[in-house]
Amino acid sequence: MTTETDPRDAITIKDVSKFYRDQVALAGLSLSVPEGSVFGLLGENGAGKTTTLQILLGLIRADSGSARVLDLDPAKDGLEVRRRVGYVPELPALYDWMTVSEIGWFAAGFHPEPGVGPSAFQTRYADLIKSFDLPPRRKIKALSKGMRAKVSLSLALASAPPLLILDEPTSGLDTMVRREFLESMVDLAANGRTVLLSSHQIAEVERVASHVAFLHRGKLLLAEPLEDLKARTFLLAITFQSRDHATAPPTNLPLELIDAADAPRQAHWLVRARDRSACEAVRNLPGVESVSIESPRLEDIYVGYMRSRRPDPGPKASAVNVA
Amino acid sequence: MILIDLSESDGRPIYGRISDRIKFAIAGEVLRPGELAPSVRELSKQLVVNPNTVARAYRDLQAEGLLEPVRGTGLQVAAGALEKCRTARSVHVRERLRAAIDEARGTGLDPAEIEAILRDEWDKASAAESPAGKGDER
Secondary structure, rough: OOOOOOOOOEEEEEEEEEEOOOOEEEEEEEEEEEOOEEEEEEEEOOOHHHHHHHHOOOOOOOOEEEEEOOOEEEEOHHHHHHHHEEEOOOOOOOOOEEEEHHHHHHHHOOOOOOOOHHHHHHHHHHHHHHHHHOOOOOOOOOOHHHHHHHHHHHHOOOOOOOOEEEEEEOOOOOOHHHHHHHOOOOHHOOOOOOOEEEEEOHHHHHHHOEEEEEEEOOOEEEEEEHHHHHHEEEEEEEEEEEOOOOOOOOOOOOOOOEEEEEOOOOEEEEOOOOOOOHOOOOOOOOOOOEEEEEEHHHHHHHHHHHHHOOOOOOHHHHHHHOO | OOOOOOOOOOOOHHHHHHHHHHHHHHHHHOOOOOOOOHHHHHHHHHOOOHHHHHHHHHHHHHHHEEEEOOOEEEEEOOOOOHHHHHHHHHHHHHHHHHHHHHHHHHOOOOOHHHHHHHHHHHHHHHHHHOOOOOOOOO
């Protein structure tokens, strides 16, 4: 649930909608990002992830609804939001003709700090590019894609932001650069900072995130601590005695069906349940020969939610399409 | 500093795999009673996992009496941890082998054939490993 003025939330989004002509980008999205979380925003291309992040940064305006970022309204104080939030866009726009160190000096001008001016930013930037092994005198246009991404991350981190927003930070990067990005996120989290990232790398999100949200066609399917999601989602692999078998758990069981796959004498039910023992009841259903209860990976959970393509986030098992 | 490998994924949650690995490190005397376990920060960065995940594993290890806080500097391996971790290690191996046996039996293969495969694989694994074995650091 979203509470409007919870001081422990770095970001709150309330009922935000956004349209591009007749296309719905966001349809009444509400979401809270707790302080200190590493929050992974997952969804297909076109689900509304980038639109959400751009509204939070005040780069575009929502058509309705409201957002708060570090207790600021990005629609009114976009400039201040962008000063206080570190942002790594999917395609970093950097001045090609500057060198790695010049662009740090240039960005420092926008981040003066009380007492010390831009020098604190510059010192941190110099440390960051050193740790990322970036050549300070090389021009941006002569950098590889991975190096550009690291310049963008260094610029975002050099202001020591309380909140870092990354839009598909690791897409198209090689393994080593991805690793460095992930290490930086983990490091920020260890310092109590907040990280919001959108990503298609679900296995990566599973490792570094504390919270996840699934977005589908501009709507929220789910948002919760990753640990809770994983502790309450189960894959039931069931073998039946006959070919003619149930295609969903009976509604009197405390199981919410997310997605189902059927075969003769077999079914896979991806369900949400209080705990593993709540799933055990399936063993006693008529016609059931054997059941294995597994804890699916985040990727399997994600695929299950996306495949079931629920028209609304609200409805339960009844609205699920069984293949 | 110890090195922990999380690559093998058996469906266990990450915090469970971390606490297992710490237990095996203690059982193998890579980490000895009185020595400090890596800090949450250090280990989360090394493994590239959320610090909360490492903290959760450490909470479990503390609850089991294997790690104990030491005057604000971190967590050290508790005095009786070696015995407990050796037991935990055999329990873990027993459970994993038991699961493999159950799976093998579930396929309906003849038990004698399963036993033959087991012996065969054991011989292969023993031949592949050098006689020095693993686990001894010095």
